[in-house]
Amino acid sequence: MSAVDLSLxxxxxLLALGPAAIVxxxxxxxxxxxxxxxxxxxxxxxxVGVSVLAGAAEISxxxxxxxxxxxxxxxxxxxxxxxFLLVVGFGGAAASIYAIGYGRHEQEPLRVLPFxxxxxxxxxxxxxxxxxxxxxxxxxxxxxxxxxxxxxxxxAAGTQHAGYVYLVMAGFGTMALLLAFGLLAxxxxxxxxxxxxATQRSxxxxxxxxxxxxxxxxxxxxxxxxxxxxxxAHPAAPSHVSALxxxxxxxxxxxxxxxxxxxxxGPLAWWASPAVIVLGATTAVLGxxxxxxxxxxxxxxAYSTIENIGVIVAALGLALAFRANGMAxxxxxxxxxxxxxxxxxxxxxSLLFMGxxxxxxxxxxxxxxxxxxxxxxxxxxxxxxxxxxxxISALPPLNGFASEWLLFQSVLKSPDLPQAGLQIIVxxxxxxxxxxxxxxxxxxxxxxxxxxxxxxxxxxxxxxxEVDRFSLAAMGALALVCVLAGIFPGVxxxxxxxxxxxxAHARLPVQADDAWQTLVPIAEARSTYNGLLVFLFIVFxxxxxxxxxxxxxxxxxxxxxxxxxxxxxxxANTQYGAGSFAQPLRRVLGTILLGAREDVSMPPPGDNRxxxxxxxxxxxxxxxxxxRLSAIINAIATQSNRLQFLTIRRYLSLVVGSxxxxxxxxxxxx
Amino acid sequence: xxxxxxDIAHLLAGxxxxxxxxxxYQDRLYALLNVFALHxxxxxxxxxxxxxxxxAPHLYVTAAIALIFxxxxxxxxxxxxxxxMGIHREVEKVVGAGVTMLAGMGLVAMxxxxxxxxxxxxxxxxxxxxxxxxxVVLLGLLMMVTRRNAVSQVVGFMSLExxxxxxxxxxxxxxxxxxxxxxxxxxxxxIVIGVFLFRIRERFDTIDLGALDDYRGEHE
Numbered sequence: 001m002s003a004v005d006l007s008l009x010x011x012x013x014l015l016a017l018g019p020a021a022i023v024x025x026x027x028x029x030x031x032x033x034x035x036x037x038x039x040x041x042x043x044x045x046x047x048v049g050v051s052v053l054a055g056a057a058e059i060s061x062x063x064x065x066x067x068x069x070x071x072x073x074x075x076x077x078x079x080x081x082x083x084f085l086l087v088v089g090f091g092g093a094a095a096s097i098y099a100i101g102y103g104r105h106e107q108e109p110l111r112v113l114p115f116x117x118x119x120x121x122x123x124x125x126x127x128x129x130x131x132x133x134x135x136x137x138x139x140x141x142x143x144x145x146x147x148x149x150x151x152x153x154x155x156a157a158g159t160q161h162a163g164y165v166y167l168v169m170a171g172f173g174t175m176a177l178l179l180a181f182g183l184l185a186x187x188x189x190x191x192x193x194x195x196x197x198a199t200q201r202s203x204x205x206x207x208x209x210x211x212x213x214x215x216x217x218x219x220x221x222x223x224x225x226x227x228x229x230x231x232x233a234h235p236a237a238p239s240h241v242s243a244l245x246x247x248x249x250x251x252x253x254x255x256x257x258x259x260x261x262x263x264x265x266g267p268l269a270w271w272a273s274p275a276v277i278v279l280g281a282t283t284a285v286l287g288x289x290x291x292x293x294x295x296x297x298x299x300x301x302a303y304s305t306i307e308n309i310g311v312i313v314a315a316l317g318l319a320l321a322f323r324a325n326g327m328a329x330x331x332x333x334x335x336x337x338x339x340x341x342x343x344x345x346x347x348x349x350s351l352l353f354m355g356x357x358x359x360x361x362x363x364x365x366x367x368x369x370x371x372x373x374x375x376x377x378x379x380x381x382x383x384x385x386x387x388x389x390x391x392i393s394a395l396p397p398l399n400g401f402a403s404e405w406l407l408f409q410s411v412l413k414s415p416d417l418p419q420a421g422l423q424i425i426v427x428x429x430x431x432x433x434x435x436x437x438x439x440x441x442x443x444x445x446x447x448x449x450x451x452x453x454x455x456x457x458x459x460x461x462x463x464x465x466e467v468d469r470f471s472l473a474a475m476g477a478l479a480l481v482c483v484l485a486g487i488f489p490g491v492x493x494x495x496x497x498x499x500x501x502x503x504a505h506a507r508l509p510v511q512a513d514d515a516w517q518t519l520v521p522i523a524e525a526r527s528t529y530n531g532l533l534v535f536l537f538i539v540f541x542x543x544x545x546x547x548x549x550x551x552x553x554x555x556x557x558x559x560x561x562x563x564x565x566x567x568x569x570x571x572a573n574t575q576y577g578a579g580s581f582a583q584p585l586r587r588v589l590g591t592i593l594l595g596a597r598e599d600v601s602m603p604p605p606g607d608n609r610x611x612x613x614x615x616x617x618x619x620x621x622x623x624x625x626x627x628r629l630s631a632i633i634n635a636i637a638t639q640s641n642r643l644q645f646l647t648i649r650r651y652l653s654l655v656v657g658s659x660x661x662x663x664x665x666x667x668x669x670x
Numbered sequence: 671x672x673x674x675x676x677d678i679a680h681l682l683a684g685x686x687x688x689x690x691x692x693x694x695y696q697d698r699l700y701a702l703l704n705v706f707a708l709h710x711x712x713x714x715x716x717x718x719x720x721x722x723x724x725x726a727p728h729l730y731v732t733a734a735i736a737l738i739f740x741x742x743x744x745x746x747x748x749x750x751x752x753x754x755m756g757i758h759r760e761v762e763k764v765v766g767a768g769v770t771m772l773a774g775m776g777l778v779a780m781x782x783x784x785x786x787x788x789x790x791x792x793x794x795x796x797x798x799x800x801x802x803x804x805x806v807v808l809l810g811l812l813m814m815v816t817r818r819n820a821v822s823q824v825v826g827f828m829s830l831e832x833x834x835x836x837x838x839x840x841x842x843x844x845x846x847x848x849x850x851x852x853x854x855x856x857x858x859x860x861i862v863i864g865v866f867l868f869r870i871r872e873r874f875d876t877i878d879l880g881a882l883d884d885y886r887g888e889h890e
Contacts, residue, residue, distance in 0.1 A: 652811075653815045656814075664780060667780055670787040
């Protein structure tokens with residue numbers, strides 16, 4: 001059985017699990033059964049992906065006689081597909097294992113169970129599809145199933161709005177994809193990917209395809225300004241689905257972007273790349289700024305997803321810029337950084353969403369200001385969340401640092417670019433990415449500090465209990481991946497090298513040959529990073545200093561007043577809160593970008609009311625862009641409503657008028 | 671021979687355009703029907719000439735259909751309808767004759783420029799034919815737009831069909847099956863619109879389409 005057949009078989013099993021869940025709904029263990037089976041199938045898919053990447057299995061294709069009669073459905077598992085198959089399988093397996101425990105708390109499991117395995121299957125199909133029809137069909141099925149999952153708690157406040165916005169944006173994105181594939185197929189109209197790859201295109205056509213893909217795949221991945229659905233929909237879904245949507249589905253969207261732009265569209269001119277780089281950098285900064293002021297823990301994570309997507313897209317833009325200038329090795333570096341970050345983000349964002357799910361199960365709260373002190377009540381969750389937060393903040397020796405370090409190595413190669421425009425834009429975008437990385441660290445210090453440290457701010461937080469073992473096991477596995485990928489980044493880079501080589505036409509030096517797992521992206525003389533040594537140093541210095549402190553310092557236990565803004569009080573609300581933490585950055589950066597305003601109401605002397613400081617944060621893009629756009633569309637629709645009530649002769653005149661004017665255009669054209 | 675054949679085809683197709691202009695100009699219903707009958711006769715002559723030059727005997731059938739059906743039966747039936755309803759005195763026009771004629775000339779000029787530009791590769795017969803046919807179609811449309819009486823709209827529609835048939839016979843190898851279906855579509859349209867006329871007449875006591883607008887509470 002070839003690799004692609006095995007994957008398709010797993011997909012068929014996943015798709016069949018949905019109906020099976022409905023049939024078996026009376027069974028008490030149906031939830032555990034479905035999630036367990038999904039986890040197993042996902043593990044098989046992961047191993048298929050790894051074996052193709054490692055060269056153990058051949059690149060294989062399969063044409064099934066379904067879909068369009070003259071086309072059939074083409075599926076192929078090449079290096080790029082295999083890498084994303086690995087991401088989907090690994091993220092899906094973790095989420096499924098997590099859900100074995102988490103799913104027990106689901107009020108209406110039948111709103112989730114039938115869609116969940118099919119959603120996994122549809123994502124795998126998108127990655128395997130090798131013709132435009134199968135790709136778009138799988139993509140739409142994936143969108144619809146994820147929408148159904150978002151609507152699982154449809155009675156909760158805001159969920160219906162989130163579902164509506166998501167549906168509109170998904171439809172819009174697919175329309176752009178449809179146009180992009182139409183351009184790719186060209187006048188010959190062959191929808192198989194092989195034929196698209198073989199077609200020669202003008203640079204303008206390739207750039208138009210790039211623009212359409214940025215809209216189509218970007219709206220699914222969460223590129224600014226098409227990100228508006230993401231912070232609404234991801235938090236609304238059940239947490240294991242949020243983990244899948246944020247950690248995996250956005251990556252499947254990026255797969256679509258990479259597949260078309262790097263593989264099918266052919267060579268792109270250098271002037272197409274700055275748009276991608278700037279878009280990515282802007283997305284990163286705006287996403288993380290929003291994360292910094294959001295007060296809902298899952299919303300913070302969703303906005304942080306937007307930031308990471310921005311980072312990845314900027315890396316892809318860099319890869320395009322270098323590739324257009326024939327610097328294949330540097331292009332491979334930027335591209336590998338993007339793929340590595342995709343893998344890393346799938347790991348730590350899933351981990352963080354699962355942690356948020358644990359908090360939600362234990363307290364029923366998502367508001368940061370209702371949490372606090374959870375490190376005492378939920379020590380394992382708190383530790384695993386800490387690993388995730390450190391990883392996403394790009395701190396060494398964890399995996400987030402390794403991938404972002406690679407990205408900045410490619411930014412530092414920008415002086416070698418021949419175009420002056422790129423020489424300016426790339427370092428500027430690099431500075432924005434550095435800013436985003438710093439703000440991300442601040443956002444996660446805030447999330448972790450307010451949520452898990454300090455004293456509990458509510459009754460429920462004070463009474464929280466640790467969650468079940470399955471959830472913790474899944475999170476533990478993800479945390480382990482984060483640590484291992486950070487310590488041994490060379491192993492991951494060697495694994496994804498075939499995918500990068502296929503797209504960037506060059507590969508990084510083989511990292512396995514280097515002593516001590518050192519990462520050498522370009523040359524040893526230029527820059528190296530050794531996660532293992534950093535890890536050993538941190539472990540050694542931390543244990544030795546802890547030992548020294550405990551050895552030399554006084555063992556006497558002291559209790560002093562907790563620092564709480566210099567006002568020793570028992571009220572937990574006097575602690576530094578989520579809003580207070582965000583205030584300085586909000587004041588510095590948020591006034592324009594977030595439209596943040598502070599509203600101080602000071603009662604006159606003699607009045608007993610308390611003074612109040614209110615914060616108003618507006619979504620500038622939503623209000624300035626989307627609401628205005630919908631108002632314009634409404635106005636046009638109202639105006640054209642008159643067309644409903646014309647006389648018969650006027651309708652005829654309209655028809656004749658349009659015919660004659662089209663003929664006139666044709667006449668003048670000739 | 672070829673030269674003469676082309677000239678005669680040219681003359682007949684041009685005549686069809688000329689008769690279309692006459693129809694646009696006529697604002698009396700009886701006169702309009704007579705001109706339409708003439709239109710159909712010219713069409714049938716043109717089609718027979720094409721049948722002769724192309725050595726395509728089945729086109730004679732088309733010519734016969736045009737002559738019998740469009741030049742004799744339909745005008746006769748419409749005569750009856752007009753007489754039954756007593757609307758033969760009605761003069762109706764939304765746009766003045768002069769403006770309509772000017773617009774018609776513009777349309778003809780446009781279609782000739784367009785068609786001669788587009789069909790440079792085709793042979794001379796087809797080129798002239800297509801240019802005139804498009805003119806006739808556009809003039810038929812123009813007539814439907816500028817009239818408000820249902821009968822003259824039917825006539826406009828049928829002159830449009832004549833233009834289509836001219837185009838179809840000008841192109842060599844057009845099969846008869848399509849031809850008959852076109853004739854039937856005209857017939858069906860005629861029946862439907864005829865029934866519609868009586869329905870309007872019964873309800874509103876007029877076949878002026880403006881009455882429908884009045885009924886909806888609107889005015890032009």
